[in-house]
Amino acid sequence: MTKQRAAVLEVVSRKGCHYSAEEIFEEAKKILPEISRATVYNNLHALERDRVIRRITAEDSSDRYDSSYVPHGHLYCTVCGDIKDFDIPNFHSSLSEIADTEIDSYELKVRYICKKCK
Amino acid sequence: MTKQRAAVLEVVSRKGCHYSAEEIFEEAKKILPEISRATVYNNLHALERDRVIRRITAEDSSDRYDSSYVPHGHLYCTVCGDIKDFDIPNFHSSLSEIADTEIDSYELKVRYICKKCK
């Protein structure tokens, strides 16, 4: 656990945030001004490999990172781009049943218009 | 409806396929050898805008295109990369209920290991 990895983890772990790699880089620089982009990418990959964080794919923009490795749904506001977490109880086992196979994990993106934008 | 758009649509519409833009370009060239990459992208965008096809995001690889605009689930084999469609009855309305808001559409990716690979 280097100080760079700790900084990246600290940033990704901020509650309710779904930062892009570039945003994580910018935030991490505030903690460690000498950190490099490659190191941020290295650590994001390492933390994902170690099942600490989860990468989520946006559309029309770069990937984002979620502080929880446990799959859950994401609400994407199609107007302001904000991302909110939301849970579906027992979704993993429901999926397994419907698909009639063991499943590893899932990613659920729901497009909507958030309250503010409506 | 230009012959280029027809070719792109023909390729994307092949049953069970989830081609990348590059694959669509390669297949479309077999129909119209003079077609350019930019035209393929143009038409993929146009067809998506007109709600004919749907773009789906992979991970660790480029976007794919689905011949149906209607949202449904996708099973991604984590070993061979194959993508299969699958339906969850009433999922749209269930989501709307659980999220307690109107929703526009969704994208559901399920990671698993397909029969062949198991």
Place this chain on the structure above:
DNA sequence: CTGATTGCAAAGGGTTTGCATTGGA
């Protein structure tokens, strides 16, 4: 006729890679 579409090539962004240097266990 006229706006939309095409093809090309160059630019763009986000991410990865190679490699010499540094640092934590």
Place this chain on the structure above:
DNA sequence: TCCAATGCAAACCCTTTGCAATCAG
């Protein structure tokens, strides 16, 4: 000590853009 992690820059892939030529309605 020593392998993993770092920082930098260049390379890379995929996609978009600018623009003149062409085409479909």
